[in-house]
Structures are given as structure tokens and as C-alpha cells.
Amino acid sequence: MTHVPDSEREPEERPAGEARAGQDAAPMVEAHGLVKRFGDFVAVDGVDFTIPKGESFGFLGPNGAGKTSTMRMISCISPISEGTLRVLGMDPAADGPLIRARMGLVPQEDSLDLELTVLDNLMIYGRYFDMPKKVIRERADQLLEFAQLTERANDRVDPLSGGMKRRLTIARALISDPDLLILDEPTTGLDPQARHLLWDRLYRLKQEGVTLIITTHYMDEAEQLCDRLVVMDKGRFAAEGTPRQLIEAFSTKEVVELRFAPGQHEEVAPTLAALAERQEVLPDRILLYTEDGDAALQEVARMGHIAQSTLVRRSTLEDVFLRLTGRTLVD
Amino acid sequence: MAQGAAPGGVSIFKHGEQIPARRFSTPKWLRAAGYWAYQYRRTWRSSVVTSFLIPVLYLAAMGIALGSLIDKHSHGVDGVTYVAYLAPGLLAGTCMQIGTNDATYPVMGGIKWMRTYFAQLASPLEVYDVLLGHLAWIAARLAIVVSIYLAVMAAFGVIYSPWAIAALPAAVLTGLAFSAPVSAFAATQDKDTSFSTLYRFAIIPMFLFSGTFFPISQLPAWLQAVAYATPLYHGVALCRDLTLGQVSWADLGHLAYLCALAFVGYLAGRRTFSRRLVV
Numbered sequence: 001m002t003h004v005p006d007s008e009r010e011p012e013e014r015p016a017g018e019a020r021a022g023q024d025a026a027p028m029v030e031a032h033g034l035v036k037r038f039g040d041f042v043a044v045d046g047v048d049f050t051i052p053k054g055e056s057f058g059f060l061g062p063n064g065a066g067k068t069s070t071m072r073m074i075s076c077i078s079p080i081s082e083g084t085l086r087v088l089g090m091d092p093a094a095d096g097p098l099i100r101a102r103m104g105l106v107p108q109e110d111s112l113d114l115e116l117t118v119l120d121n122l123m124i125y126g127r128y129f130d131m132p133k134k135v136i137r138e139r140a141d142q143l144l145e146f147a148q149l150t151e152r153a154n155d156r157v158d159p160l161s162g163g164m165k166r167r168l169t170i171a172r173a174l175i176s177d178p179d180l181l182i183l184d185e186p187t188t189g190l191d192p193q194a195r196h197l198l199w200d201r202l203y204r205l206k207q208e209g210v211t212l213i214i215t216t217h218y219m220d221e222a223e224q225l226c227d228r229l230v231v232m233d234k235g236r237f238a239a240e241g242t243p244r245q246l247i248e249a250f251s252t253k254e255v256v257e258l259r260f261a262p263g264q265h266e267e268v269a270p271t272l273a274a275l276a277e278r279q280e281v282l283p284d285r286i287l288l289y290t291e292d293g294d295a296a297l298q299e300v301a302r303m304g305h306i307a308q309s310t311l312v313r314r315s316t317l318e319d320v321f322l323r324l325t326g327r328t329l330v331d
Numbered sequence: 332m333a334q335g336a337a338p339g340g341v342s343i344f345k346h347g348e349q350i351p352a353r354r355f356s357t358p359k360w361l362r363a364a365g366y367w368a369y370q371y372r373r374t375w376r377s378s379v380v381t382s383f384l385i386p387v388l389y390l391a392a393m394g395i396a397l398g399s400l401i402d403k404h405s406h407g408v409d410g411v412t413y414v415a416y417l418a419p420g421l422l423a424g425t426c427m428q429i430g431t432n433d434a435t436y437p438v439m440g441g442i443k444w445m446r447t448y449f450a451q452l453a454s455p456l457e458v459y460d461v462l463l464g465h466l467a468w469i470a471a472r473l474a475i476v477v478s479i480y481l482a483v484m485a486a487f488g489v490i491y492s493p494w495a496i497a498a499l500p501a502a503v504l505t506g507l508a509f510s511a512p513v514s515a516f517a518a519t520q521d522k523d524t525s526f527s528t529l530y531r532f533a534i535i536p537m538f539l540f541s542g543t544f545f546p547i548s549q550l551p552a553w554l555q556a557v558a559y560a561t562p563l564y565h566g567v568a569l570c571r572d573l574t575l576g577q578v579s580w581a582d583l584g585h586l587a588y589l590c591a592l593a594f595v596g597y598l599a600g601r602r603t604f605s606r607r608l609v610v
Binding site for chain 1: 353356357359362363365366369370373374445446447449450451452453454455456457609610
């Protein structure tokens with residue numbers, strides 16, 4: 001690996017992904033016709049994707065869309081049912097241990113040893129990778145700093161907050177200095193402060209050129225962290241692209257949200273359909289998808305409808321997500 | 332590293348450069364066993380009572396106190412004092428209990444509560460390493476308990492022969508003859524209620540009626556046949572023959588029985604662990 005002195009490059013001008021791709025063009029993960037079946041149930045139904053080095057790649061989808069199954073196959077802990085899968089250029093079926101040696105996994109459920117201390121959890125994990133004790137200790141100190149857990153190093157894990165446990169799980173996954181970090185719903189169940197802190201840490205990893213694969217059902221998380229993402233629904237990819245591309249392809253530039261008094265809601269809805277490219281009638285709101293939100297809003301006022309509240313906003317990934325995966329609740 | 336030297340610090344992500352490769356790699360099952368050993372270093376105090384103090388109290392109360400009564404009235408058991416008869420029985424019985432205990436709740440914890448096995452499987456370890464590592468740790472823990480217990484027996488003056496050295500592996504094997512099949516069973520369970528059933532209907536009756544406290548010749552004929560079929564009977568008989576120096580060809584039979592059970596249990600464990608952990 002060649003080292004380029006800091007002074008000779010302008011890191012801001014190139015995303016980390018491109019910089020690293022130049023060093024090694026082989027993709028980190030490559031899948032063709034990937035299928036996962038549990039008995040008769042098809043969890044992942046023939047998906048294709050390629051994740052280049054240094055990219056931050058997201059799997060979005062409602063619960064049960066097949067995100068976790070896909071992740072578990074990439075992590076070489078779940079055998080594939082059909083298709084081909086190459087991770088770090090190797091075959092998971094034959095070289096699972098070699099692949100996992102270069103991979104960090106943050107599973108959906110924490111698997112920390114609650115009786116032991118924060119530091120012990122890192123020490124134990126390093127041993128699975130056969131790292132010398134001294135090296136684990138040095139790295140553990142750096143990672144505790146990174147995860148902002150230095151003060152808690154000698155505390156038991158059990159009483160730590162959810163956010164701290166999650167950061168420890170991420171620190172633990174990084175103990176072996178992996179090329180690829182896989183995060184399955186990293187911030188589910190955390191409060192907003194804890195999520196933002198975690199995003200900040202993950203963003204730093206991304207800056208450092210670590211390839212990230214993330215599943216999430218939070219759109220803000222995907223917008224923050226993912227260079228590219230796929231929306232999964234019922235085991236298939238409903239769409240693929242950068243957050244910007246997806247919004248352009250599946251939504252309008254702006255969205256007008258209107259709230260009417262009960263009763264008036266149903267009455268008004270049909271008359272507004274013509275004002276927007278697409279209209280969505282929710283139980284509590286009417287959404288108008290349009291290129292110019294303010295103009296649409298003026299039109300609504302001109303028609304004489306008086307809404308209880310109005311909001312004009314830019315389209316987000318959430319609009320894309322809901323359009324692609326429907327509004328029905330999935331449990 | 333270029334892209335991302337952290338503000339005010341050296342980058343800690345060097346993509347493996349920092350980790351030197353070892354010349355001789357540690358076997359993966361041994362790394363898994365290392366976890367349990369590490370954990371035991373923090374929690375061993377609580378296990379001293381159950382795995383060591385209780386059997387020694389049994390030995391003192393029943394072997395010495397009750398034993399003096401038995402020795403006075405019937406001149407010992409099978410030609411030796413009661414305490415000498417009882418000690419190896421308790422040794423094997425304790426190994427059965429530890430072997431079973433360590434293969435029930437910790438296995439369920441590894442799958443459901445702490446999810447330790449899943450943490451191990453996210454590293455280079457594989458499912459057979461996880462199982463073998465856990466069993467290897469149980470064997471190591473048994474070896475520690477047995478060594479101390481044999482030393483106590485020596486202090487009580489109930490070790491009659493140098494064959495007693497072989498009682499160390501024999502007692503460990505007795506424990507493993509339970510750990511291996513029990514861990515295979517534990518990996519199929521969803522709730523821990525089946526473990527108390529296992530204790531009530533298998534482990535405790537075996538502890539009482541497999542020749543631990545009295546010769547099975549005292550039992551009715553049909554119960555003798557049942558006792559003879561239990562693994563604990565063979566563990567007790569083997570340990571007793573070794574500490575009393577009454578070694579015979581029959582001990583090879585006991586040995587073969589225990590080895591077979593441990594091995595079959597291990598093979599079953601490979602199946603049940605794979606089914607449970609690799610889906």
C-alpha cells in the first residue's frame with residue numbers, strides 16, 4: 001500500500017470512496033441473484049448489488065423486507081440459499097473465517113457480556129482474532145477514546161445506557177481494524193442525542209475510508225450516512241441510487257402538507273388532486289407532491305379552503321420510502 | 332494515513348496494518364475457551380461454594396460422622412471404611428453436577444441471554460469452535476475442582492493407591508459424559524424450565540442411586556439394572572476403583588462407556604449447535 005503525504009492531496013475534493021477505489025478496484029461485496037429461504041418462506045428473493053471499497057451503502061426497508069437476512073449472508077454467518085456472493089473477493093461458504101477476520105459486525109441485538117467491564121469486553125473480543133494482548137490493549141484504549149467510553153472503561157456493562165452499549169458494540173467490532181464494517185440497525189431504540197453522537201462517530205469512520213454497510217428503517221439516518229442505498233421490500237430491491245437520485249426519481253421537489261378539520265378532510269381531498277403531480281390522503285393529513293409548494297398552497301387558498309395547518313417542505317427519503325413500500329403497517 | 336487523520340490525533344483505522352500476524356496461530360476452539368476462562372477469572376468466587384465446599388461438607392458430615400456409625404455396625408462397605416468408599420462417589424457425583432450445570436444455563440445464555448455464541452461467530456470462529464471451546468473450558472474447570480478435591484481426599488487419608496492419579500482424568504471424563512449430551516440438548520431448548528426437569532428426574536435420582544452413597548446391590552434387582560445403565564454408575568465405579576487401587580478389566584468397560592457417551596454427545600452437539608446458530 002502506498003502512502004501519500006497529507007500535503008499532497010486535497011481530501012475534501014474527493015469522497016473517501018473514490019480515493020480508496022483507486023488503490024484497489026475489486027469490490028468489497030458482489031452479489032448476483034442472491035436468495036435466502038427459510039423453509040417455504042423466501043426472505044431475500046434474487047437481488048444483485050456491488051459495493052465498492054470505501055463506500056457507505058445502505059439497505060432500507062420496512063421490517064421483514066429481508067435487510068437483516070441479506071446482512072447476515074454478507075457477514076458469512078448465514079449460508080446463502082441460491083445465487084453467488086463474493087465478499088472481499090472470497091466465497092463465504094469456503095472462506096467464512098478469513099472474511100470475518102477482516103470484517104466488523106454490529107448485530108441488531110447487542111451481544112456484550114453484561115457481567116464484565118467495558119474494557120474486558122474489548123479484550124475478550126480481540127482474542128477471538130488472535131491478536132497479541134499488548135496490541136489489543138493499545139487498540140482498546142484508542143477505541144474507548146473514539147467511542148467516548150474512556151471514563152467507563154472499568155465499569156460493568158450492564159448498567160450502561162443503550163447508546164453507550166451500542167458505541168461499545170461498534171468499538172468492539174473495530175478491534176481487529178476491519179476493512180468492512182456491517183451495522184444492522186445501529187441506532188434503533190436510542191434517544192435523539194445518542195443517535196446523533198453515534199452518527200457523528202460513524203461519519204468519522206466513513207471519512208477514514210472504512211467501507212460501511214448499514215441497514216436502517218430511519219430515513220434521516222440513511223440520508224446522513226449513506227452514499228448509495230437500496231430500498232428493499234418483500235425480499236427484492238424496489239429502487240437503488242444515491243439519496244438525491246432516489247428523491248428525484250420517486251418524488252417531487254417539494255411537498256405540501258395540509259391538515260383540515262375532521263369532516264372537512266374527506267370533502268376537500270378530491271378537489272385538490274389536480275393541484276399536484278401526486279396526492280396522498282393520510283388519516284390526518286393530505287400530502288401534495290409538487291415542484292412548487294408555495295404556488296400550490298396559494299392555489300388551495302384561492303379555492304377557498306382553510307386548512308388548520310400547512311407546511312411546505314422539501315421531499316425527503318421518507319417520501320420515497322413510503323411511496324415504494326406503501327403505507328400499510330408492517331409488523 | 333491520509334484521508335482522515337482525526338482532528339488532533341493519529342488515525343486508528345489503518346486497515347489491518349497495525350495488527351501483526353502471529354507466527355503460530357492459536358487454535359480457534361482455544362480462543363473460544365479463552366472467553367469462558369476470562370469470565371471465570373471474574374466470577375470464580377461464587378462457584379467455590381457449590382463446586383467445592385458442598386462436596387467437602389458432604390464428605391465430612393456423611394463420610395466421617397455417619398461413616399463412624401456404619402463402620403462400627405457393619406465394618407465398613409465392601410471391605411473399606413465408609414469415608415473411603417464415599418469419597419470417590421462424591422467426586423464423580425460432583426463432576427456430574429458441575430458438568431451438567433455448566434452445559435445448561437451457560438449454553439442457553441450463549442444463545443439467548445448474553446448471546447456470547449453469536450459474538451464469537453461474528454469473529455473468525457466457527458460453530459464447531461464455539462462448541463468445542465465451551466466443552467474444553469468445562470473440562471478445564473472440572474480438572475481444577477477435581478485436583479483440589481483429590482488433595483482433600485489425600486488429607487482425609489482415603490487415597491489407597493497411586494492409581495488415584497488416573498482418577499483426575501477419569502472424573503473429568505465423567506463430567507464431560509454429561510456436559511456433551513446436555514449441551515447438545517440445551518441448544519435445542521427455548522426456555523430454561525426443561526433444565527429443572529432434567530435435574531429433578533435425572534440428575535438428583537442418579538446422584539442418590541448410582542452407587543454414590545451405597546452399593547447398588549442394596550437396591551431391588553430391577554433398580555439395579557437401571558442404576559447400572561446410568562453413566563454416573565460407571566463414573567463412580569471407575570473413580571472408586573482408582574482411588575482404592577482395586578483396578579480390574581471391568582474398568583475398561585466403564586471407561587469405554589463414558590468415552591462413548593461424551594463422543595456421541597459431542598457429535599449431537601455439532602448438529603444441534605449448527606441448527607440453532609447457523610440459519
